[in-house]
Amino acid sequence: MTTTENTTDTRTITLRINGREVTHTVATRTTLADFLRDDLDLVSVHLGCEHGVCGCCTVLLDGESVRSCLMLAVQARGHEIETVESLSSDQDNLHPIQEAFAEEHGLQCGFCTPAMVLRAKEILADGKERTDAEVRHEISGILCRCTGYQNIVSAVQNAGRRLRCGDAGGCGEGKGS
Numbered sequence: 001m002t003t004t005e006n007t008t009d010t011r012t013i014t015l016r017i018n019g020r021e022v023t024h025t026v027a028t029r030t031t032l033a034d035f036l037r038d039d040l041d042l043v044s045v046h047l048g049c050e051h052g053v054c055g056c057c058t059v060l061l062d063g064e065s066v067r068s069c070l071m072l073a074v075q076a077r078g079h080e081i082e083t084v085e086s087l088s089s090d091q092d093n094l095h096p097i098q099e100a101f102a103e104e105h106g107l108q109c110g111f112c113t114p115a116m117v118l119r120a121k122e123i124l125a126d127g128k129e130r131t132d133a134e135v136r137h138e139i140s141g142i143l144c145r146c147t148g149y150q151n152i153v154s155a156v157q158n159a160g161r162r163l164r165c166g167d168a169g170g171c172g173e174g175k176g177s
C-alpha cells in the first residue's frame with residue numbers, strides 16, 4: 001500500500017494570547033514558537049537551540065512556563081499564552097518586573113531576557129521572598145550567556161519586593177538575602 005504524507009495539513013485553533021482571543025489556521029507541524037513569532041509577530045519569543053535546552057523560547061501557558069520550541073501550536077488550542085509583550089511597552093510605566101531588571105542591570109544582550117522575565121512572573125506569583133540559592137535554582141532552566149546570573153538573581157528578588165511592597169519595593173525586607 002502506498003501512503004502519501006500530507007505536508008500541508010492544517011487546523012484552525014482558538015486560544016487567548018496576551019489577553020486577546022485569537023483564531024488562526026496553522027499547519028499541524030508548526031511549533032508554538034514559530035506560530036507566535038512568524039504568524040503573530042511576537043518576536044520576544046527567542047529561538048536558540050530549538051530542541052529544549054536553552055529555555056530562551058519560554059512562554060507562559062496558563063501561567064506556567066513552557067518551552068515553545070517543543071510544543072506544537074495546535075497543542076495550545078483553548079489555552080492562555082503570555083509572552084513578554086503582555087507586560088508594558090511604555091517606558092514611563094513599566095511592569096514592576098521590567099523595572100527591576102532595568103534597575104539591577106539584569107541583562108546584557110537581552111536574548112534570554114524575555115524568558116527570564118516570564119519565569120520571574122511565574123515564580124513570584126506566590127508572593128514569597130526568595131534567597132539567592134532559591135532564585136538560582138528556579139531560573140536554572142534558562143541559559144544566559146552574558147550576565148553571570150548574579151544581576152538576574154538580584155532583579156528577580158527586586159521584582160519580588162516591588163510586587164509585594166509597591167513600586168520601589170520599600171517594605172523593609174533585606175536585599176539579596
Ligand code: FES
Binds near residue numbers: 047
Ligand atoms: S529554543 Fe527552545 S529551549 Fe532553546
Ligand code: FES
Binds near residue numbers: 109113145
Ligand atoms: S543577557 Fe545575553 S543571553 Fe542573557
